[in-house]
Amino acid sequence: MGPGPISVDPRVLRAMAAPLVGQFDPFMTTTMNEVMALYRHVFATDNEQTFLVDGTARAGIEAALVSLIEPGDRVLVPVFGRFGHLLAEIAGRCGAEVHTIEVPWGEVVAPEQVEEAVLRLRPKVVACVQGDTSTTMCQPLDDIGRICAEHGALLYVDATASIGGNEFRTDDWQIDIATAGLQKCLGGPSGSAPITLSPRAVDVINGRRHVEAGLREIPGGEDSDTASGRVIASNYFDLAMVMDYWGPRRLNHHTEATSMLYAARECARLLVAEGIDDAVARHARHGAAMLTGVQGLGLGVFGDLAHKMHNVVAVGIPAQLGAVGGDAVRGRMLEDFGIEIGTSFGPLHGKVWRIGTMGFNARRDAVLTTLAALEQVLRAAGVAVPPGGGVTAALQSYAGAGA
Template identity: 50%
Template sequence: MNEHAFWPPPPRTIMTPGPVEADPRVLRAMSYPILGQFDPAFTAMMNELMGMLRRLFRTSNRQAYPVDGTSRAGLEAVLAGVIEPGDRVLVPICGRFGHLLHEIAERYGAEVTVIEREWGTAFDPEEIIRAIRRHRPKVVALVHGETSTGRLQPLDGIGAACREYDALLVVDAVATIGGVPVNTDDWQLDAVVGGTQKCLSVPSGMAPLTYNARVERLLAGRRRIERGLRSAGEGTSARPYIRSNYLDLCQLQDYWGPERLNHHTEMTAMLYGLYEGVRIVLEEGLEARFRRHRMHERALTAGLAAMGLRLFGDPSCKLPVVTCVNIPEGIDGESVRSMLLDAFGIEIAGSFGPLKGRIWRIGTMGYSCNMRNVLLTLGALEAALLRHGMRVPAGQAVQAAMDVYAEEQAVQTG
């Protein structure tokens, strides 16, 4: 008898909005021998990774590197770097992760102004631009892909408005980087934070980010103030702000810069994984990858519709890599999820806050985003619903998805 039934981990098909299945190439890369963090072979890889991240984020920014820690560490590092106590920060919220940005900004002493929309919708960019004109914030922080509701926030014109009113635009692209276009320079985004555990198919534990010269100048100004206070012998109480040491962007960019000033011991195996994960994305090609995610979204949603299920939220702003499904009346959503996991080894997600118990969330992200997983999920969900007493047109969901794949193949073969 196995005393530790949880070990080794059971096989799973993970169809949640993250984490998703890690690409086998990534896991293999993470098993490579450890190098010292100042070994020339390692620092050469760091340099190459920064160039790859610039291509991923579609930017010419000098600063593009990962923070050691989950996506939240990257968000906190950026917000801690650009916020001083008393700064006005505008946070548009239409889901759980907008509330997270609000909380982080508030913890760093910001005076936060919130504008809100109903969960399941996104803001018209003009709504946000009007709020920028009205409140004149120093920082605007918003979520690009809100996984709690499956919505994609349009960013058209928001960056230009921030430039006009001298605000910095910080974007949470954790759910979108590598699966949905994130055009950092074209959209005039000042800082963007990504995630590894979603469309990049790398285990959680690093937060790739980028920021531009506007942010660099702000950080340089703060550094001069801090050094001046230290040289004058002023104590901590005299400092206008207190930042995290571990998440200090000034020290992190020194560590990743040409001087390689020691800040922390790099997460060697995780960096190997991120390097390989980004390499896989760039090998596939960003546009091809975006098309692949759209194709599997089409197949999944066609199958759900054929099953008689209704999608949640405003379709005009649907996030391509997350599909939210209304739980049918009279069906125990958690019981269905448990059956999918126990009987089929397939995990889908519930939701949070006002949507708890109302929707399922199905992710089609990165390595998990493939025909096998989509067809298995549809077939298993149909079986689970039948076992829960719902009348479902047997077999139609998988057939509808297969029709989409056949159409796509016909287009590709010409």
């Protein structure tokens, strides 16, 4: 019940045990095309270029940024938690001139701040996290998308922690590239990063397309064309080449991680079968029950609750425990009850636990069991907790939600 990775849906685990086929076997290429179609639903987009990057969510971020950014490009990053810092760091390693807008942890960025900075800096790229698990905040994106479109900036969004559990609309919000991971609300393992690219982003990246040395000799000539733009600094994350691999050219690049492809397909199939709006509503329902439950135990909750992600809550560690006592509680939860709750980074380290309700763990029994166990562990640690306070409050939350 941490902030992710979380327990994987057993159906996804089973999908990974399927036999492998060759890279260009018709079953393989059909499966790749299915994955593209499924993730168009997940990202709420018509973007043709919707596929997987072979690596963890962070690989998706880096693929997007290194493929867009040329050294010297101006990039604006709204920072409201650890993962904003990560975007700024990766953009910096790509050679960008990075500018940030920082707000205190526990808040989100106002559209006016973004508009002012975009007008002042005229960035090529605005890079933003939707949900930052370090603070639990969920950044509204529709206004930022509108601002970027109006002023000609490309908008990149990292939706790893939020997608599937909070509303996400690539096309409606005018997002140029979005990336994700499986290990949060999608209920899968880490190791595959779904990505979608708008036609505008595709044009920018294909302007830097260079066919790999060693493949240029392939007869036919058509595959040897290269663009005039600056070569992308990474081969593995060169999205122009990855698009040639996923597209009808099927130009060999990396060897697709087939078991992770199966996992990604199953994650999306389950989500689409449930209905994406229904999945978001499920995360909202169980997230509300967990929030109400920890409050019912007398615990404080961190951050602007109006902008909290549905799928994670930052719970104040009682002052009497301190950071060491907080870690001891996590230890007892894991050792005595087999339940993981999360620690925290940066300014929140030692101050809050992060408890997730996402993917396969966004379930009533998981929420109630966690609250029941936490009550026991807190009491044993000497914290005065109302008997049954957590579970009762959560049950009332469910009753109010008609669940």
